[in-house]
Structures are given as structure tokens and as C-alpha cells.
Amino acid sequence: MNLYDLIVKKIKDIQGADDxxxxxxxSTSSMLTAEITLISSILVALIxxxxxxxxxxxxxxxxxxxxxxxxMPLMPRFRKEQNDSLAAMMFYVIVALAIVITLxxxxxxxx
Amino acid sequence: xxxxxxxxxxxxxxxxxxxxxxxxxDRTIKIIAIILALxxxxxxxxxxxxxHYFGGYAPLIENPSLGTDLPSLIxxxxxxxxxxxxxxxxxxxxxxxxxxxxxxxxxxxFTSLFETRRPSGVYGYMMFxxxxxxxxxxxxxxxxxxxxxFEIAALATVGIVLVSNIKGNYETALKYMILGGIxxxxxxxxxxxxxxxxxxxNITDIIYSLKNGLVNPQSPVLLMACGLIVFGWLYGSGLxxxxxIKSAVYSKALPSGAALIQAFSxxxxxxxxxxxxxxxxxxxxxxxxxxGVSLLAMILGITMAILQTDLRRMIGFLAVGExxxxxxxxxxxxxxxxxxxxxxxxxxxxxxxxxxxxxGTVLYQTGISDTRKLGGMMVRNPKVALLVLLAGFAMAGxxxxxxxxxKLMLIQASINAGLPELGVIMILLSIVTFMTFxxxxxxxxxxxxxxDLEIKNENIPKATIIALLVFLVVCIVFGLFPQVVTSYLQxxxxxxxxxx
Numbered sequence: 351m352n353l354y355d356l357i358v359k360k361i362k363d364i365q366g367a368d369d370x371x372x373x374x375x376x377s378t379s380s381m382l383t384a385e386i387t388l389i390s391s392i393l394v395a396l397i398x399x400x401x402x403x404x405x406x407x408x409x410x411x412x413x414x415x416x417x418x419x420x421x422m423p424l425m426p427r428f429r430k431e432q433n434d435s436l437a438a439m440m441f442y443v444i445v446a447l448a449i450v451i452t453l454x455x456x457x458x459x460x461x
Numbered sequence: 462x463x464x465x466x467x468x469x470x471x472x473x474x475x476x477x478x479x480x481x482x483x484x485x486x487d488r489t490i491k492i493i494a495i496i497l498a499l500x501x502x503x504x505x506x507x508x509x510x511x512x513h514y515f516g517g518y519a520p521l522i523e524n525p526s527l528g529t530d531l532p533s534l535i536x537x538x539x540x541x542x543x544x545x546x547x548x549x550x551x552x553x554x555x556x557x558x559x560x561x562x563x564x565x566x567x568x569x570x571f572t573s574l575f576e577t578r579r580p581s582g583v584y585g586y587m588m589f590x591x592x593x594x595x596x597x598x599x600x601x602x603x604x605x606x607x608x609x610x611f612e613i614a615a616l617a618t619v620g621i622v623l624v625s626n627i628k629g630n631y632e633t634a635l636k637y638m639i640l641g642g643i644x645x646x647x648x649x650x651x652x653x654x655x656x657x658x659x660x661x662x663n664i665t666d667i668i669y670s671l672k673n674g675l676v677n678p679q680s681p682v683l684l685m686a687c688g689l690i691v692f693g694w695l696y697g698s699g700l701x702x703x704x705x706i707k708s709a710v711y712s713k714a715l716p717s718g719a720a721l722i723q724a725f726s727x728x729x730x731x732x733x734x735x736x737x738x739x740x741x742x743x744x745x746x747x748x749x750x751x752x753g754v755s756l757l758a759m760i761l762g763i764t765m766a767i768l769q770t771d772l773r774r775m776i777g778f779l780a781v782g783e784x785x786x787x788x789x790x791x792x793x794x795x796x797x798x799x800x801x802x803x804x805x806x807x808x809x810x811x812x813x814x815x816x817x818x819x820x821g822t823v824l825y826q827t828g829i830s831d832t833r834k835l836g837g838m839m840v841r842n843p844k845v846a847l848l849v850l851l852a853g854f855a856m857a858g859x860x861x862x863x864x865x866x867x868k869l870m871l872i873q874a875s876i877n878a879g880l881p882e883l884g885v886i887m888i889l890l891s892i893v894t895f896m897t898f899x900x901x902x903x904x905x906x907x908x909x910x911x912x913d914l915e916i917k918n919e920n921i922p923k924a925t926i927i928a929l930l931v932f933l934v935v936c937i938v939f940g941l942f943p944q945v946v947t948s949y950l951q952x953x954x955x956x957x958x959x960x961x
């Protein structure tokens with residue numbers, strides 16, 4: 351199954367539509383664009399790791415690229431996670447609070 | 462002392478109270494709201510630069526006669542320079558920000574009054590209270606005072622959503638309040654820790670204490686305070702992980718309300734971002750956090766926007782994504798980068814309001830915001846379609862409109878700072894923004910009209926068209942003469958760039 355078919359299948363899963371319900375060109379091309387944008391933006395952003403260490407940058411880019419290729423399509427998953435469920439929002443808020451505090455407290459003290 | 466400085470906050474509060482008291486007296490509400498809304502952008506133009514001390518308590522050093530009978534423990538130490546009163550600072554950047562907030566407020570109030578059959582005093586109250594709160598957030602040099610108005614702005618935002626009468630608005634408002642119930646106390650805790658370590662809530666005095674060794678800048682409590690204030694900043698501006706709820710809030714407000722709420726978010730972003738840079742500039746880590754969060758907001762906001770089928774939700778996500786551009790400018794930390802970021806903030810406030818009110822005309826006429834059920838609106842309103850198209854061009858950064866100048870400056874700033882990758886990402890995401898907008902524009906205006914689409918209101922109010930034209934003029938003027946805007950922002954950027 352190629353990426354296009356995978357995306358169409360995922361859109362149907364998200365919409366809860368049966369096989370008879372058509373998936374439009376617009377929704378598929380939007381999902382593809384979002385997918386490509388997400389992957390390319392993250393990969394370009396990872397190149398900034400060169401400022402820390404060039405080897406780390408190369409390893410990070412290769413690992414993330416491989417992970418993305420294996421896990422594609424990513425956008426349907428991202429969309430599912432970024433829904434309007436209060437439980438999901440609360441979860442990410444608590445995770446973000448923990449990350450921010452950890453980074454500022456221990457990051458600044460130990461780096 | 463300049464009496465016009467506190468009036469910028471007092472006038473909208475008084476107007477809000479009057480509108481609430483006069484609820485149901487339609488004509489009176491309309492007249493009061495229009496007159497006082499006209500004063501909002503006029504006040505910052507008329508006011509002179511300077512400081513305002515509430516209660517008149519200037520620092521002792523500015524009034525030596527008061528200190529003659531005081532012990533040297535006070536007059537001979539830093540206490541002599543500290544600010545005992547809540548201090549409002551009005552400089553060139555604040556002048557521009559308060560003017561733009563007042564202009565967006567005026568046009569949002571103007572639109573709302575003419576798009577509803579019966580103007581609501583309660584809705585007007587919420588709008589004016591929000592404007593007053595954000596003006597105070599922009600002006601205050603007191604971090605506790607900022608927190609108080611930050612909370613008032615959050616409550617006004619919830620109020621604007623509650624009175625919108627859009628399906629699901631109560632649920633979204635409740636969720637926003639619950640998440641605010643976690644994030645806002647964290648911001649307050651950060652402020653309390655700062656007070657605990659420095660003994661001060663005045664930002665200038667806190668910076669003095671840090672720079673002159675009165676407190677240990679590497680104190681773990683200060684690091685914790687910085688983390689908590691950053692978390693409050695994420696909530697106030699709608700950065701990840703709050704981008705989902707913020708875009709939902711925009712989509713559950715009336716177009717005039719959404720235009721105003723996004724202005725609140727952008728100015729909260731700027732006010733708290735500037736404070737983080739001013740106080741914690743000695744921690745290079747804080748800049749990297751600003752850059753990282755901004756990058757995440759851009760990527761998540763814009764990729765989520767293109768997947769949306771609801772017009773308001775799509776603009777809401779785009780607005781979150783555009784916040785990232787501002788953050789990149791601030792996070793770069795150079796004078797040029799900060800100027801570009803602040804310029805982008807001004808542009809974003811204008812353009813997003815332009816888009817919300819422009820697409821709001823479709824909602825006004827059809828009562829529908831789902832792009833799958835819309836179409837053929839170009840035939841009905843070619844002039845409005847052209848205005849909305851230009852708003853979309855402005856957001857994507859098409860020359861000669863304003864965001865082209867600010868985005869170009871941001872890309873140049875990132876290259877100058879040795880981070881061309883950021884420039885590449887900004888270009889890529891601008892293209893996707895353009896595509897997202899064109900997708901919505903095609904669905905609403907260019908596609909044939911669906912047979913079952915009903916037009917509920919034939920004529921768009923002239924007030925709405927005037928508001929759109931004013932936004933367009935601002936976009937063109939700022940695009941053709943960017944130096945008009947950047948000259949106001951340069952002093953603040955130089956100040957911040959000097960300390961970062």
C-alpha cells in the first residue's frame with residue numbers, strides 16, 4: 351500500500367466513514383501537504399543541532415528520518431492527538447509543565 | 462506625570478461598566494460604545510511618553526526633599542531608587558501597540574454593533590474590559606499588576622465566547638477556564654517566587670537587583686520562577702500545548718470577538734515575552750526555549766490549519782502558527798530580529814482581525830462556517846471577496862503588503878544570526894499558509910454554490926465593509942512604509958537586544 355492509499359485509509363478512519371463514503375481530493379491533498387510540511391520542517395529544524403555537535407546532528411536527522419519513514423503517515427496521528435478532548439489537553443498541559451520546569455531548573459543548573 | 466497614561470486603561474473600564482449597566486437600552490449602548498471606542502486609538506496618539514506612578518509615589522531619588530528625614534538605610538541604598546508605586550511605562554513601542562489594539566477594538570466594536578439586530582451591553586462589557594486589561598498588560602512595569610490584568614483578560618475572553626451563542630461555546634469556555642485553572646496559578650507562583658527572592662514586583666527593580674548582585678541570579682528559586690512564567694506565557698498566548706484550546710476559543714466567538722481575542726493573545730505574547738527577555742536575559746537557555754516553542758507553534762499551527770474544514774478554526778490555527786514568527790524574532794535576541802518580531806506582531810494583529818471579520822461576512826450571510834457546505838459567495842459579494850483575498854495575501858506575506866516586510870526582515874535576521882534553517886522553515890510555512898488560505902478561499906468564493914445553501918442576510922452592513930477597508934489601508938501603508946512602524950519599535954528592540 352503506497353503513502354496515498356495509506357492517507358486515504360487514515361482519513362476514512364478519522365471520519366469514521368465506511369468504504370462507500372468518498373474521500374475528497376481536497377482532504378487528501380491537505381493531509382499530504384501537512385505530512386510533507388511536518389516532516390520537512392522537523393528535518394530542517396534538526397540541522398540546527400550542528401551548533402551543538404555535527405555528529406549528533408547527522409545521527410538525529412538519520413534517526414528521525416528513519417522513524418518518520420516507518421511511522422508514516424504521521425499527520426492523522428497528530429490530528430487525533432490534537433483534538434478537543436479535555437483529557438488529551440490536560441495530559442499535554444501537565445507534560446509541558448513538567449518539561450518546562452525540568453529544562454529550566456535542572457537544565458540551567460547542570461549545563 | 463501624564464494623566465492620559467492611566468486613562469488608556471480607565472476609559473475602556475468605564476465604558477465597559479456603563480454598557481453593562483445600560484444593557485437592553487439599545488440606542489444608548491450604541492452611542493456610548495461608538496464614542497468611547499473612537500477615543501481608544503486617539504488616547505495613545507495624544508499621550509506623551511513617560512512614566513505614571515499610581516498614587517503619585519515616585520522613587521525617592523526623583524524627589525530628594527522627601528528623603529531628607531529618612532535614615533541612610535533607605536536613602537543610601539538601592540531602596541532610594543526602587544519604585545514604591547505601581548508604575549506604568551509609556552514609550553514609543555507601547556504607543557504603537559496600544560494604538561493598534563485600540564484600532565482593532567474600535568473596528569471590532571463597530572462591526573459587532575451593526576451586525577447584530579440588538580446590541581448587547583454584556584458583549585460590549587466583555588470587549589471593553591478585555592481591551593482595558595490588555596492595555597494595562599502592555600503598560601505596566603509591575604509584574605503582579607500584570608498578572609491581575611492577565612486574569613481579567615482571560616475572563617473577558619471566556620465572556621466573549623459565552624455570549625457568542627455559537628453551538629458548543631459553553632463547553633469550549635469551560636475547558637479554557639479549567640486549563641487556565643492549571644496554568645494561571647503557575648504564573649502567579651512564578652511571580653510569588655520572584656517576589657520572594659528579590660523582595661520586589663517592579664520589573665525594573667527586579668532587573669536592578671539581579672544586575673547589581675543584590676540577589677544571586679543563579680538561585681534555583683529564580684530558575685523555577687522563570688520556568689513557571691514561561692509556562693504562563695504559553696497559556697496566555699496560546700502556544701503549544703494550549704494551541705488546540707486557543708484555536709477552539711477563536712472558533713467559538715463571533716468574528717468581531719475572535720478578532721479581538723487574537724489581538725489579546727498576540728499582545729499578551731509580546732508583553733510576557735519582553736518581560737522574560739528583560740528579567741532572564743542572563744540565562745541564554747530562555748532564548749532557546751522561546752525559539753523552540755515558537756518553532757513548534759509554527760509547525761503545529763500551520764499543519765493543523767490546512768486540515769481544518771471550519772473557516773474559523775482554520776484561521777484560529779493559522780493565528781497560532783503566525784505567533785511562532787513573532788517568537789522567532791524575539792528568540793533570536795538580536796536588535797534586528799526583535800524589531801522584526803515586534804513588527805510581525807503588529808502585522809499579525811491587523812491581518813488576523815482582517816481575516817476573521819472578512820470571513821465573518823460569510824458567516825453573517827449564511828450562518829455556516831463549514832467550507833464543505835459553502836460556495837459561490839464571489840457572485841454575491843465580489844468586493845468582499847477581493848478584500849478577503851487581499852487579507853489572505855497579506856497573511857502569507859505577498860508583497861507589497863505588511864507581512865511581506867516583517868517576514869522578510871525575520872528571514873534576514875535569522876540568516877544574520879547564523880540560523881538560516883529558521884529562514885528556510887519560515888519560507889516553507891509561508892507557502893503552506895498561502896495554500897491553506899487559497900483552499901478556504903476557493904471553497905467559499907470560487908466553487909459553485911451548493912443547491913441547499915441558504916442566504917439568511919442579503920446585505921453586509923456598511924460598517925463591516927468600512928472596517929475591512931481600514932484594515933486593508935493599514936496593511937498597504939505598513940507594507941509600503943515599514944520604517945513608519947519599525948521606528949516606533951526600534952528603541953524597545955535596542956534596549957532588549959542590548960541586554961540579551
